[in-house]
Amino acid sequence: MSWLDAIILGLVEGITEFLPISSTGHLILTQSLLGLHGSEITSALIIIQGAAILAVCWEYRVKLWQTLTSLFTQAGAQRFAINVLIAFVVFAIPAKLFGERIEEVLFSALPVAIALVVGGVIILWAEKRKHSEAIVSVDEIRPTDALKVGLFQCLALFPGTSRSAATIIGGLLIGMSRRAATEFSFFIAIPAILAATVYSLWKARHELTMTHSGPLALSCVISFIAALLSIRFLLRFVSQHSFVSFAWYRIVLGGIVLALWGAGLIHA
Numbered sequence: 606m607s608w609l610d611a612i613i614l615g616l617v618e619g620i621t622e623f624l625p626i627s628s629t630g631h632l633i634l635t636q637s638l639l640g641l642h643g644s645e646i647t648s649a650l651i652i653i654q655g656a657a658i659l660a661v662c663w664e665y666r667v668k669l670w671q672t673l674t675s676l677f678t679q680a681g682a683q684r685f686a687i688n689v690l691i692a693f694v695v696f697a698i699p700a701k702l703f704g705e706r707i708e709e710v711l712f713s714a715l716p717v718a719i720a721l722v723v724g725g726v727i728i729l730w731a732e733k734r735k736h737s738e739a740i741v742s743v744d745e746i747r748p749t750d751a752l753k754v755g756l757f758q759c760l761a762l763f764p765g766t767s768r769s770a771a772t773i774i775g776g777l778l779i780g781m782s783r784r785a786a787t788e789f790s791f792f793i794a795i796p797a798i799l800a801a802t803v804y805s806l807w808k809a810r811h812e813l814t815m816t817h818s819g820p821l822a823l824s825c826v827i828s829f830i831a832a833l834l835s836i837r838f839l840l841r842f843v844s845q846h847s848f849v850s851f852a853w854y855r856i857v858l859g860g861i862v863l864a865l866w867g868a869g870l871i872h873a
Contacts, residue, residue: 611820619831625770655802656825660832695755720765721859
């Protein structure tokens with residue numbers, strides 16, 4: 606990974622991680638275009654993703670700190686923590702059981718393109734449905750709601766689906782407001798992505814040397830900054846707009862990749 610590769614990957618990860626357009630899919634396509642392959646790059650990408658999730662921790666530092674300091678005294682903090690834990694566990698079990706196998710089989714351009722298009726169509730369908738808001742904030746989410754969103758999050762195991770898209774659209778389908786679904790998607794990403802980052806660091810402890818540390822550190826910083834800006838953009842966006850534009854972006858991008866694959870310009 607060169608310094609330029611590091612800048613590009615950090616920007617792609619930070620911008621796409623929390624938008625419903627699949628950061629994993631974009632990273633797979635980007636690393637394919639850059640010609641980056643191998644276990645070291647795979648580990649580096651997960652670490653860069655971990656830097657992006659720190660942006661959520663910073664943006665919601667007050668909420669997270671209040672939850673931690675009142676965890677044993679306030680019912681609201683306990684309910685919030687339990688909801689995040691439920692959504693994480695529901696996702697973590699199939700991720701542990703099937704994640705590596707899915708990565709071996711589906712982490713390539715063609716499956717990503719198909720998932721982008723299918724996910725875009727599903728978002729368009731979800732946005733056409735009548736949307737009732739029974740839950741307007743993350744503090745109103747019940748454990749049963751967290752369980753359902755956690756199940757939706759499992760769809761993100763398939764590259765190109767988008768964890769953000771799966772959880773946000775899943776939240777809308779069960780009656781959450783756009784902001785509540787978006788913020789809950791942010792919160793449940795924290796344990797899921799941090800766990801993946803720590804696990805990846807442990808697996809790659811003998812591969813990542815000082816030679817890689819400079820570009821990787823730069824990529825992490827860029828990922829953090831880009832993710833922070835992306836989070837703030839999305840929160841402003843969902844207050845006034847639907848997710849239809851993201852759906853069409855997915856469909857167009859997926860269509861372009863499929864066309865390139867059909868023309869033999871990219872490998873499946």
